[in-house]
Amino acid sequence: MLFQVRMDVDIPRDLDPALREDVVARERAYSQELQRGGEWAHIWRIVGHYSNISIFDVASNARLHEILSALPLFPYMRIEVTALTEHPSAI
Numbered sequence: 519m520l521f522q523v524r525m526d527v528d529i530p531r532d533l534d535p536a537l538r539e540d541v542v543a544r545e546r547a548y549s550q551e552l553q554r555g556g557e558w559a560h561i562w563r564i565v566g567h568y569s570n571i572s573i574f575d576v577a578s579n580a581r582l583h584e585i586l587s588a589l590p591l592f593p594y595m596r597i598e599v600t601a602l603t604e605h606p607s608a609i
């Protein structure tokens with residue numbers, strides 16, 4: 519199942535810098551593990567925003583929820599999920 523996910527990151531300005539660095543490093547490692555495994559198929563920066571558009575290829579809605587809710591940056595993100603299916607005109 520394919521999903522487009524938009525993540526808008528909003529880390530509080532007063533968050534301890536060491537904690538911020540740790541969370542961002544864990545986020546990177548977690549996302550790269552899922553990219554290597556194929557479930558996180560694409561990640562693109564949205565120009566001019568601390569946001570990304572990602573494509574996930576996962577077995578179920580529940581699996582996507584599991585992945586997203588375990589993101590280290592999850593407490594500091596707004597997440598919007600769009601389910602995708604093949605377009606009949608796609609070649």
Ligand SMILES: O=C(O)CC1=CCC(=O)O1
Nearest residue numbers: 527545546549568569570
């Ligand atoms: O920087 C972001 O857009 C948040 C993020 C998601 C995965 C990652 O490595 O960073």
